[in-house]
Amino acid sequence: MTPAELEVAELCAELIRVDSSNYGDGSGPGERAAAEVVMARLSEVGVEAHYSESAPGRGNVVTRIEGSDPSLPALLVHGHLDVVPANAADWSVDPFAGEIRDGYIWGRGAVDMKDMDAMMLAVLRQMVSEGRRPRRDIVFAWVADEEAGGVYGAKYLTANHRELFDGVTESISEVGGYSLEVDPDLRLYLIETAQKGLSWMRLVADGTAGHGSMLNSSNAVTEVAKAVARLGSHEWPLTLTPTVRQFLTEVSDAFGLPFDPENPTPVLDKLGPLVRFVGATLSHTTNPTMLSAGYKANVIPGQAEAVVDGRFLPGYEDDFFKTVDELLGPNVRREFVQHDIALETTFDGALVESMIAALKAEDPTARAVPYCMSGGTDNKTFFADLGVRGFGFVPLRLPKDMDFAGMFHGVDERVPVEALQFGVRVLDRLLLNY
CATH class of the missing domain: 3.30.70.360 (Alpha-Beta Plaits)
Known part of the structure:
Protein backbone atom coordinates (compact mmCIF):
# COMPACT_ATOMS: atom_id res chain seq x y z
CA MET A 1 0.00 0.00 0.00
CA THR A 2 1.00 3.59 -0.56
CA PRO A 3 1.65 5.89 2.41
CA ALA A 4 -1.66 7.66 1.74
CA GLU A 5 -3.57 4.36 1.81
CA LEU A 6 -1.87 3.35 5.05
CA GLU A 7 -2.69 6.53 6.95
CA VAL A 8 -5.98 7.81 5.54
CA ALA A 9 -8.20 5.83 7.94
CA GLU A 10 -6.38 7.08 11.02
CA LEU A 11 -6.38 10.65 9.69
CA CYS A 12 -10.14 10.40 9.22
CA ALA A 13 -10.58 8.96 12.71
CA GLU A 14 -8.40 11.69 14.20
CA LEU A 15 -10.57 14.37 12.61
CA ILE A 16 -13.78 12.66 13.75
CA ARG A 17 -12.47 12.69 17.34
CA VAL A 18 -12.56 16.48 17.19
CA ASP A 19 -16.11 17.61 17.92
CA SER A 20 -16.72 20.39 15.40
CA SER A 21 -20.52 20.36 15.61
CA ASN A 22 -22.22 23.29 13.93
CA TYR A 23 -25.52 24.22 15.58
CA GLY A 24 -26.06 27.13 13.23
CA ASP A 25 -26.40 29.68 16.02
CA GLY A 26 -22.77 30.22 16.98
CA SER A 27 -22.98 28.04 20.09
CA GLY A 28 -20.90 25.11 18.88
CA PRO A 29 -17.20 24.44 19.52
CA GLY A 30 -16.15 25.78 16.12
CA GLU A 31 -13.61 24.33 13.72
CA ARG A 32 -10.36 25.61 15.23
CA ALA A 33 -9.35 22.29 16.83
CA ALA A 34 -10.00 20.38 13.60
CA ALA A 35 -8.09 23.03 11.64
CA GLU A 36 -5.18 22.63 14.06
CA VAL A 37 -5.08 18.91 13.28
CA VAL A 38 -4.85 19.72 9.58
CA MET A 39 -2.15 22.34 10.19
CA ALA A 40 -0.10 19.97 12.33
CA ARG A 41 -0.24 17.17 9.76
CA LEU A 42 0.76 19.59 6.99
CA SER A 43 3.61 20.98 9.07
CA GLU A 44 5.00 17.46 9.58
CA VAL A 45 5.81 17.28 5.86
CA GLY A 46 6.95 20.89 5.58
CA VAL A 47 3.80 22.39 4.07
CA GLU A 48 3.00 25.95 5.09
CA ALA A 49 -0.64 26.95 5.10
CA HIS A 50 -2.73 30.06 5.58
CA TYR A 51 -4.89 29.92 8.71
CA SER A 52 -7.63 32.44 9.30
CA GLU A 53 -10.56 32.81 11.64
CA SER A 54 -13.73 34.54 10.51
CA ALA A 55 -14.84 34.67 14.16
CA PRO A 56 -13.34 33.25 17.36
CA GLY A 57 -12.89 29.51 16.85
CA ARG A 58 -14.14 29.45 13.26
CA GLY A 59 -10.97 28.19 11.59
CA ASN A 60 -10.11 27.89 7.88
CA VAL A 61 -6.97 26.38 6.35
CA VAL A 62 -5.79 27.01 2.78
CA THR A 63 -2.56 25.98 1.08
CA ARG A 64 -1.32 25.93 -2.50
CA ILE A 65 0.95 23.35 -4.15
CA GLU A 66 2.70 24.78 -7.17
CA GLY A 67 2.45 22.84 -10.40
CA SER A 68 5.07 22.28 -13.05
CA ASP A 69 3.19 24.21 -15.76
CA PRO A 70 2.31 27.78 -14.67
CA SER A 71 0.31 28.31 -17.87
CA LEU A 72 -2.42 25.95 -16.64
CA PRO A 73 -5.29 27.24 -14.51
CA ALA A 74 -5.37 26.12 -10.90
CA LEU A 75 -7.69 23.50 -9.40
CA LEU A 76 -9.40 23.96 -6.02
CA VAL A 77 -9.97 20.91 -3.80
CA HIS A 78 -12.08 21.82 -0.79
CA GLY A 79 -13.77 20.20 2.17
CA HIS A 80 -15.57 21.48 5.25
CA LEU A 81 -14.45 20.79 8.80
CA ASP A 82 -17.78 21.31 10.55
CA VAL A 83 -20.35 18.57 11.09
CA VAL A 84 -24.00 18.49 12.08
CA PRO A 85 -24.64 17.68 15.76
CA ALA A 86 -25.09 14.10 16.95
CA ASN A 87 -27.15 12.81 19.88
CA ALA A 88 -24.93 10.15 21.42
CA ALA A 89 -27.91 8.36 22.99
CA ASP A 90 -29.16 7.44 19.50
CA TRP A 91 -25.87 5.89 18.37
CA SER A 92 -24.46 2.42 18.94
CA VAL A 93 -20.98 3.99 19.22
CA ASP A 94 -19.68 7.28 20.57
CA PRO A 95 -20.18 9.60 17.58
CA PHE A 96 -16.93 11.42 18.36
CA ALA A 97 -14.71 8.46 19.24
CA GLY A 98 -13.53 7.81 15.67
CA GLU A 99 -13.84 4.07 16.23
CA ILE A 100 -12.47 1.76 13.54
CA ARG A 101 -14.12 -1.67 13.53
CA ASP A 102 -15.67 -4.18 11.15
CA GLY A 103 -13.81 -2.52 8.28
CA TYR A 104 -15.53 0.84 8.84
CA ILE A 105 -14.67 4.17 10.43
CA TRP A 106 -17.58 5.22 12.62
CA GLY A 107 -18.52 8.70 13.74
CA ARG A 108 -20.08 12.02 12.91
CA GLY A 109 -18.48 13.33 9.75
CA ALA A 110 -17.34 9.94 8.44
CA VAL A 111 -19.01 10.72 5.11
CA ASP A 112 -19.94 14.38 5.59
CA MET A 113 -17.17 15.15 5.12
CA LYS A 114 -14.13 14.29 7.18
CA ASP A 115 -13.54 11.35 4.87
CA MET A 116 -12.64 13.75 2.07
CA ASP A 117 -10.78 16.03 4.48
CA ALA A 118 -8.60 13.05 5.38
CA MET A 119 -8.19 11.94 1.76
CA MET A 120 -7.04 15.42 0.78
CA LEU A 121 -4.58 15.45 3.66
CA ALA A 122 -3.22 11.96 2.96
CA VAL A 123 -2.71 12.57 -0.76
CA LEU A 124 -1.08 15.96 -0.18
CA ARG A 125 1.27 14.55 2.47
CA GLN A 126 2.32 11.70 0.18
CA MET A 127 2.76 14.00 -2.79
CA VAL A 128 5.04 16.37 -0.89
CA SER A 129 6.98 13.63 0.93
CA GLU A 130 7.77 11.90 -2.35
CA GLY A 131 8.71 15.13 -4.10
CA ARG A 132 6.08 14.78 -6.82
CA ARG A 133 4.59 17.86 -8.44
CA PRO A 134 1.21 18.13 -10.11
CA ARG A 135 0.93 19.63 -13.58
CA ARG A 136 -1.04 22.64 -12.35
CA ASP A 137 -1.31 24.56 -9.10
CA ILE A 138 -3.65 22.88 -6.65
CA VAL A 139 -5.30 24.86 -3.88
CA PHE A 140 -6.38 22.76 -0.91
CA ALA A 141 -8.94 24.33 1.42
CA TRP A 142 -10.41 23.00 4.66
CA VAL A 143 -13.18 25.42 5.57
CA ALA A 144 -15.66 26.22 8.31
CA ASP A 145 -19.44 26.51 8.48
CA GLU A 146 -20.64 24.68 5.37
CA GLU A 147 -23.43 23.08 7.37
CA ALA A 148 -24.91 26.51 8.14
CA GLY A 149 -24.41 28.30 4.83
CA GLY A 150 -20.67 29.00 4.77
CA VAL A 151 -20.77 32.53 6.19
CA TYR A 152 -17.76 31.78 8.42
CA GLY A 153 -16.07 29.59 5.82
CA ALA A 154 -16.23 29.77 2.03
CA LYS A 155 -18.09 33.09 1.96
CA TYR A 156 -15.64 34.65 4.40
CA LEU A 157 -12.67 33.45 2.36
CA THR A 158 -13.96 34.68 -0.99
CA ALA A 159 -14.79 38.07 0.52
CA ASN A 160 -11.59 38.57 2.54
CA HIS A 161 -8.89 36.34 1.02
CA ARG A 162 -9.62 36.15 -2.70
CA GLU A 163 -5.89 36.13 -3.42
CA LEU A 164 -5.67 32.57 -2.06
CA PHE A 165 -7.69 31.43 -5.07
CA ASP A 166 -5.88 33.32 -7.82
CA GLY A 167 -6.01 31.43 -11.09
CA VAL A 168 -8.56 28.85 -9.91
CA THR A 169 -11.14 27.98 -12.57
CA GLU A 170 -12.48 24.61 -11.41
CA SER A 171 -13.06 22.76 -8.15
CA ILE A 172 -13.98 19.40 -6.68
CA SER A 173 -15.66 18.75 -3.37
CA GLU A 174 -18.33 16.64 -1.66
CA VAL A 175 -21.32 14.44 -2.55
CA GLY A 176 -20.16 12.82 -5.76
CA GLY A 177 -17.80 10.18 -7.07
CA TYR A 178 -19.39 7.33 -5.09
CA SER A 179 -20.39 4.04 -6.65
CA LEU A 180 -23.68 2.29 -7.42
CA GLU A 181 -23.11 -1.37 -8.29
CA VAL A 182 -25.24 -2.60 -11.18
CA ASP A 183 -23.58 -6.02 -11.33
CA PRO A 184 -20.06 -7.39 -10.69
CA ASP A 185 -18.98 -6.12 -14.11
CA LEU A 186 -20.43 -2.61 -13.92
CA ARG A 187 -20.37 0.14 -11.32
CA LEU A 188 -21.83 3.55 -11.92
CA TYR A 189 -19.96 6.43 -10.27
CA LEU A 190 -22.20 9.44 -9.73
CA ILE A 191 -20.41 12.75 -10.30
CA GLU A 192 -22.36 15.77 -9.15
CA THR A 193 -22.65 18.44 -11.85
CA ILE A 341 -28.50 29.83 -6.23
CA ALA A 342 -28.98 26.66 -8.26
CA LEU A 343 -26.03 25.28 -10.22
CA GLU A 344 -25.64 23.24 -13.37
CA THR A 345 -22.59 22.58 -15.50
CA THR A 346 -22.00 20.26 -18.41
CA PHE A 347 -20.43 16.83 -18.09
CA ASP A 348 -17.46 17.46 -20.34
CA GLY A 349 -14.03 18.97 -20.48
CA ALA A 350 -10.53 17.96 -19.44
CA LEU A 351 -11.34 17.70 -15.71
CA VAL A 352 -14.26 15.35 -16.36
CA GLU A 353 -12.09 13.24 -18.66
CA SER A 354 -9.40 13.09 -15.98
CA MET A 355 -11.89 12.03 -13.30
CA ILE A 356 -13.19 9.27 -15.56
CA ALA A 357 -9.67 8.09 -16.39
CA ALA A 358 -8.64 8.03 -12.72
CA LEU A 359 -11.74 6.00 -11.78
CA LYS A 360 -11.27 3.47 -14.58
CA ALA A 361 -7.59 3.04 -13.74
CA GLU A 362 -8.55 1.84 -10.26
CA ASP A 363 -11.85 0.17 -11.18
CA PRO A 364 -12.10 -1.14 -14.75
CA THR A 365 -15.85 -1.66 -14.24
CA ALA A 366 -16.37 2.07 -13.64
CA ARG A 367 -18.81 4.10 -15.68
CA ALA A 368 -19.15 7.76 -14.66
CA VAL A 369 -22.52 9.49 -14.90
CA PRO A 370 -23.53 13.06 -14.02
CA TYR A 371 -26.27 13.75 -11.50
CA CYS A 372 -28.03 16.60 -9.74
CA MET A 373 -28.26 16.72 -5.95
CA SER A 374 -31.21 18.15 -4.07
CA GLY A 375 -29.03 19.88 -1.48
CA GLY A 376 -26.13 22.27 -1.85
CA THR A 377 -22.42 22.57 -1.12
CA ASP A 378 -19.73 25.26 -0.93
CA ASN A 379 -19.33 24.89 -4.70
CA LYS A 380 -22.16 27.43 -4.92
CA THR A 381 -20.13 30.07 -3.11
CA PHE A 382 -17.00 29.52 -5.18
CA PHE A 383 -19.06 29.75 -8.37
CA ALA A 384 -21.11 32.79 -7.34
CA ASP A 385 -18.16 34.75 -5.94
CA LEU A 386 -15.24 33.58 -8.08
CA GLY A 387 -16.82 31.97 -11.16
CA VAL A 388 -15.30 28.58 -10.33
CA ARG A 389 -16.88 25.61 -12.10
CA GLY A 390 -17.47 22.95 -9.46
CA PHE A 391 -18.06 19.20 -9.31
CA GLY A 392 -18.92 16.79 -6.54
CA PHE A 393 -16.15 14.19 -6.58
CA VAL A 394 -15.19 12.23 -3.48
CA PRO A 395 -14.26 8.88 -5.06
CA LEU A 396 -15.54 5.95 -2.99
CA ARG A 397 -16.08 2.37 -4.14
CA LEU A 398 -18.88 1.24 -1.86
CA PRO A 399 -20.31 -2.14 -0.89
CA LYS A 400 -23.44 -2.93 -2.89
CA ASP A 401 -25.64 -3.16 0.20
CA MET A 402 -24.47 0.04 1.89
CA ASP A 403 -27.13 2.71 2.48
CA PHE A 404 -24.80 5.55 1.59
CA ALA A 405 -27.49 8.23 1.43
CA GLY A 406 -28.59 7.29 4.95
CA MET A 407 -25.13 8.05 6.30
CA PHE A 408 -25.46 11.80 5.62
CA HIS A 409 -26.55 13.42 8.89
CA GLY A 410 -27.70 9.96 10.00
CA VAL A 411 -27.24 7.83 13.09
CA ASP A 412 -24.21 5.48 13.10
CA GLU A 413 -22.58 7.35 10.22
CA ARG A 414 -19.65 5.35 8.89
CA VAL A 415 -17.44 4.84 5.84
CA PRO A 416 -15.55 1.71 4.72
CA VAL A 417 -11.78 1.83 5.20
CA GLU A 418 -11.32 0.19 1.78
CA ALA A 419 -13.44 2.94 0.20
CA LEU A 420 -11.08 5.57 1.61
CA GLN A 421 -8.04 3.66 0.35
CA PHE A 422 -9.64 3.43 -3.09
CA GLY A 423 -10.41 7.13 -2.88
CA VAL A 424 -6.84 8.24 -2.20
CA ARG A 425 -5.59 6.16 -5.12
CA VAL A 426 -8.09 7.81 -7.47
CA LEU A 427 -7.51 11.28 -6.05
CA ASP A 428 -3.75 10.91 -6.31
CA ARG A 429 -4.03 9.96 -10.00
CA LEU A 430 -6.39 12.82 -10.72
CA LEU A 431 -4.39 15.53 -9.00
CA LEU A 432 -1.07 14.51 -10.51
CA ASN A 433 -2.27 13.92 -14.05
CA TYR A 434 -4.90 16.61 -14.63
Missing part, protein backbone atom coordinates in the same frame (compact mmCIF):
# COMPACT_ATOMS: atom_id res chain seq x y z
CA ALA A 194 -25.79 20.25 -10.65
CA GLN A 195 -27.48 21.36 -7.44
CA LYS A 196 -30.96 22.63 -6.73
CA GLY A 197 -31.35 26.17 -5.47
CA LEU A 198 -32.41 26.85 -1.90
CA SER A 199 -35.08 29.18 -0.60
CA TRP A 200 -36.00 29.06 3.06
CA MET A 201 -39.03 31.32 3.19
CA ARG A 202 -40.75 32.92 6.15
CA LEU A 203 -44.45 33.38 5.45
CA VAL A 204 -46.12 36.21 7.34
CA ALA A 205 -49.80 37.09 7.62
CA ASP A 206 -51.19 40.13 9.41
CA GLY A 207 -54.69 40.12 10.81
CA THR A 208 -56.88 41.73 13.39
CA ALA A 209 -56.09 40.83 16.97
CA GLY A 210 -59.05 40.12 19.20
CA HIS A 211 -60.85 37.92 21.68
CA GLY A 212 -61.05 34.25 20.75
CA SER A 213 -64.76 34.11 21.52
CA MET A 214 -65.75 36.69 18.91
CA LEU A 215 -66.24 36.56 15.16
CA ASN A 216 -63.10 37.50 13.27
CA SER A 217 -62.90 37.69 9.49
CA SER A 218 -59.23 38.72 9.46
CA ASN A 219 -57.51 35.86 11.29
CA ALA A 220 -53.75 35.74 10.64
CA VAL A 221 -53.48 32.12 11.77
CA THR A 222 -56.14 31.07 9.27
CA GLU A 223 -54.41 32.88 6.42
CA VAL A 224 -50.98 31.38 7.14
CA ALA A 225 -52.45 27.92 7.66
CA LYS A 226 -54.22 28.03 4.29
CA ALA A 227 -51.05 29.18 2.54
CA VAL A 228 -48.96 26.48 4.22
CA ALA A 229 -51.50 23.84 3.22
CA ARG A 230 -51.50 25.01 -0.39
CA LEU A 231 -47.70 25.00 -0.62
CA GLY A 232 -47.22 21.75 1.25
CA SER A 233 -49.78 19.82 -0.78
CA HIS A 234 -48.93 21.31 -4.18
CA GLU A 235 -47.91 18.66 -6.71
CA TRP A 236 -45.03 20.18 -8.61
CA PRO A 237 -44.86 18.93 -12.20
CA LEU A 238 -42.14 16.60 -13.41
CA THR A 239 -39.37 18.71 -14.96
CA LEU A 240 -36.22 17.06 -16.30
CA THR A 241 -33.21 19.36 -16.38
CA PRO A 242 -30.39 18.41 -18.80
CA THR A 243 -28.36 16.78 -16.01
CA VAL A 244 -31.29 14.77 -14.66
CA ARG A 245 -32.32 13.63 -18.13
CA GLN A 246 -28.77 12.48 -18.90
CA PHE A 247 -28.55 10.70 -15.54
CA LEU A 248 -31.83 8.83 -16.04
CA THR A 249 -30.86 7.90 -19.59
CA GLU A 250 -27.50 6.51 -18.43
CA VAL A 251 -29.01 4.55 -15.54
CA SER A 252 -31.75 3.14 -17.79
CA ASP A 253 -29.12 1.93 -20.23
CA ALA A 254 -26.99 0.41 -17.46
CA PHE A 255 -29.93 -1.61 -16.11
CA GLY A 256 -31.28 -2.50 -19.57
CA LEU A 257 -34.50 -0.54 -19.14
CA PRO A 258 -36.34 1.64 -21.63
CA PHE A 259 -36.30 5.28 -20.60
CA ASP A 260 -39.70 6.96 -20.47
CA PRO A 261 -39.28 10.66 -19.59
CA GLU A 262 -42.95 10.80 -18.60
CA ASN A 263 -42.55 7.94 -16.11
CA PRO A 264 -39.07 7.64 -14.60
CA THR A 265 -40.26 5.54 -11.65
CA PRO A 266 -38.88 2.20 -12.97
CA VAL A 267 -35.44 3.78 -13.25
CA LEU A 268 -35.60 5.38 -9.82
CA ASP A 269 -36.60 2.05 -8.30
CA LYS A 270 -33.22 0.66 -9.36
CA LEU A 271 -31.37 3.22 -7.25
CA GLY A 272 -32.39 1.78 -3.89
CA PRO A 273 -31.59 4.15 -1.00
CA LEU A 274 -29.70 6.49 -3.35
CA VAL A 275 -33.08 7.64 -4.65
CA ARG A 276 -33.05 10.01 -1.67
CA PHE A 277 -30.19 11.89 -3.32
CA VAL A 278 -31.84 12.25 -6.72
CA GLY A 279 -35.57 11.60 -6.33
CA ALA A 280 -36.25 15.20 -5.36
CA THR A 281 -34.36 16.56 -8.38
CA LEU A 282 -37.19 15.79 -10.80
CA SER A 283 -39.28 18.72 -9.59
CA HIS A 284 -39.34 21.74 -7.33
CA THR A 285 -40.23 21.07 -3.68
CA THR A 286 -41.87 23.15 -0.94
CA ASN A 287 -41.92 21.56 2.50
CA PRO A 288 -43.42 23.45 5.47
CA THR A 289 -41.15 23.07 8.49
CA MET A 290 -42.19 25.61 11.17
CA LEU A 291 -45.32 27.38 12.49
CA SER A 292 -45.51 30.23 14.98
CA ALA A 293 -48.45 32.31 16.23
CA GLY A 294 -50.23 33.49 19.36
CA TYR A 295 -49.50 33.50 23.06
CA LYS A 296 -52.80 32.53 24.73
CA ALA A 297 -55.67 30.18 23.91
CA ASN A 298 -58.37 32.86 23.90
CA VAL A 299 -56.44 35.61 22.10
CA ILE A 300 -56.50 35.85 18.31
CA PRO A 301 -52.99 37.07 17.38
CA GLY A 302 -52.42 39.96 15.04
CA GLN A 303 -49.68 38.11 13.17
CA ALA A 304 -48.81 34.53 12.30
CA GLU A 305 -45.73 33.05 10.68
CA ALA A 306 -44.55 29.84 9.05
CA VAL A 307 -41.31 28.66 7.48
CA VAL A 308 -41.13 26.66 4.27
CA ASP A 309 -38.07 24.91 2.86
CA GLY A 310 -38.20 25.50 -0.89
CA ARG A 311 -35.83 23.95 -3.42
CA PHE A 312 -35.88 24.94 -7.07
CA LEU A 313 -34.38 23.35 -10.17
CA PRO A 314 -31.46 24.89 -12.06
CA GLY A 315 -32.78 27.21 -14.76
CA TYR A 316 -36.30 27.38 -13.32
CA GLU A 317 -36.04 29.85 -10.43
CA ASP A 318 -38.48 32.38 -11.93
CA ASP A 319 -40.98 29.61 -12.62
CA PHE A 320 -40.68 28.43 -9.02
CA PHE A 321 -41.36 31.81 -7.39
CA LYS A 322 -44.18 32.64 -9.79
CA THR A 323 -46.03 29.55 -8.63
CA VAL A 324 -45.11 30.07 -4.97
CA ASP A 325 -46.57 33.57 -5.01
CA GLU A 326 -49.75 32.36 -6.66
CA LEU A 327 -50.15 29.69 -3.99
CA LEU A 328 -49.52 32.14 -1.15
CA GLY A 329 -52.41 34.37 -2.15
CA PRO A 330 -52.79 38.11 -1.54
CA ASN A 331 -52.84 38.03 2.27
CA VAL A 332 -49.51 36.34 2.95
CA ARG A 333 -46.10 37.78 2.20
CA ARG A 334 -42.81 35.91 2.00
CA GLU A 335 -39.38 36.85 3.27
CA PHE A 336 -36.09 35.03 2.75
CA VAL A 337 -34.62 33.27 5.75
CA GLN A 338 -31.90 32.02 3.42
CA HIS A 339 -31.59 32.00 -0.35
CA ASP A 340 -28.95 30.40 -2.53
